[in-house]
Amino acid sequence: MTSAVHSVGPLTPHLYAPDAMRPLRAKEHFLQADTQVELHQHPWPQLTFSTRGVIRLSTTDGSYIVPPSRAVWVPADVPHSISLMEYAELRTVYLHPWLGPHWERCEVLEISPLLRALMLALDTTPDGLPPADPHAAQRERWIAPLLVDELERATQIRIDVPLPADKRLRQLCETLLRNPAGRATLAERAAAIGASERTVARLFRDQMGMSWQQWRQQAVLAHALPLLARGMAVSQVAAASGYATDSAFCAMFKQATGKSPTAFQHRKKP
Missing domain, CATH: 2.60.120.10 (Jelly Rolls)
Structure with a gap:
């Protein structure tokens, strides 16, 4: 609940x-x-x-x-x-x-x-x-x-999740933010908004100064950090963030933040 x-x-x-x-x-x-x-x-x-x-x-x-x-x-x-x-x-x-x-x-x-x-x-x-x-x-x-x-x-x-001005690109971004565990490829996500993969990749670079992969990593961190703060197990956070293995999630997390996911787990104050 x-x-x-x-x-x-x-x-x-x-x-x-x-x-x-x-x-x-x-x-x-x-x-x-x-x-x-x-x-x-x-x-x-x-x-x-x-x-x-x-x-x-x-x-x-x-x-x-x-x-x-x-x-x-x-x-x-x-x-x-x-x-x-x-x-x-x-x-x-x-x-x-x-x-x-x-x-x-x-x-x-x-x-x-x-x-x-x-x-x-x-x-x-x-x-x-x-x-x-x-x-x-x-x-x-x-x-x-x-x-x-x-x-x-x-x-x-960079631990931020910028949102684009382009309406179609914003729709793609908001879809991932609602379901970070989704593993659809960029080509599949682009097709869902009526664009090509190349067009979407260019829009990410032009409007947000980063690649799709970089933006997705920021979105995953934004999703994962509060879950870790609540004390959720790293394996569960990895799965909820769309990673097939804990090791891949931990490697991405440490590269982005300089610390392991467990460093951000806190016990809630009673």
Whole structure:
């Protein structure tokens, strides 16, 4: 029996608005599994990660999978929502718009120990309450340039599932997302939307800057990570992701993430 999705509002970003005096603002939330943070946007960029739990951040252009070892950058004014597949301890840092980096699209980043320490050092008290640290504003101004420098040095990792503008190609992509275990070939999937395999392959390269195989791998990771986070056996996740053998799935997974599937299995908080 599946759990019902619990929808919540955008977690009061207006109470953490960065400004010239406080260019970095941080907030933390402890959210239960199957929580959906509704679509929202704000005029400043953000960096989001979870100290525990895998999250999925979605925009109109696709989805980004964020395990605890990574963070996702969201530019200013980009509508986004967040889905939690398990209990998660969520930390978000808002940056004043004049701070760098000025990336125009969402990016999944590897979190260095220093970057993690800087984000966790920020006060998380909302406006209207006295900060837990009376020197919070001063510390935020000191931390800001170092945090931005560390951000710009961070390794960018593709754990996202972009969606194309072409209607036929989008139909093909959404069919696979609904059934990642399906083993139809690209030629068979292309025929189902009235196109040739060559045409579909070209559209993937032109519209998304990646091959069909690369896009399918991203879709499989997006499907597999939440299942692993729920504690599902690797063999079951491999089968649900369309892989005939566990070894083939594990090899793909480790090449893409740098870790084995078992590294992403977590015991749910009671």
